């Protein structure tokens with residue numbers, strides 16, 4: 001394996017649940033073995049809206065934040081993208097993080113996980129198109145986590161561990177597919 005799996009938390013709101021889900025999904029994947037995982041929280045990464053003067057496809061980056069992001073993605077064996085659904089789409093933070101780079105995504109084994117009140121099926125479909133355009137190799141199993149009735153009065157998840165446990169079969173299936181994609185790429 002060429003590097004850690006990057007687990008990207010896509011929501012950046014001040015009060016959100018992506019971090020809670022991310023923490024428990026990472027734990028589930030780590031317990032399943034097979035990989036080291038590095039969590040990348042887009043809120044902490046804090047990329048500005050794409051501010052590179054040249055097309056990312058040229059790879060001629062000017063800014064340190066872009067070079068760091070490029071190194072992190074290029075050095076990873078695979079990525080997991082955890083995205084919320086906003087108004088039937090994915091958040092601008094996720095699109096921005098993807099748009100910053102280009103060649104780094106090519107042939108990258110990837111697993112997409114959406115969540116939302118209704119599970120985020122629509123944003124999942126939309127983001128699949130974008131990830132396909134940049135050439136990622138996507139695990140086929142769809143993971144759409146329904147969060148209806150899961151919130152407490154503080155707008156956080158009452159029991160994120162229980163939600164991830166409820167979804168663990170499909171999450172592990174998708175994770176194993178991702179491992180197969182990584183192994184397949186390593187053999188080439």
Ligand SMILES: Cc1cc2nc3c(=O)[nH]c(=O)nc-3n(C[C@H](O)[C@H](O)[C@H](O)COP(=O)(O)O)c2cc1C
Pocket residue numbers: 011012013015016017018019084085086087088089115116117118119120147
């Ligand atoms: C601007 C906005 C739009 C939303 N639109 C949808 C939607 O279209 N479908 C859905 O299932 N949930 C929708 N929701 C509910 C979110 O998916 C839910 O609040 C989720 O917790 C958001 O992830 P986050 O808390 O990590 O930001 C929306 C939430 C926000 C803030």
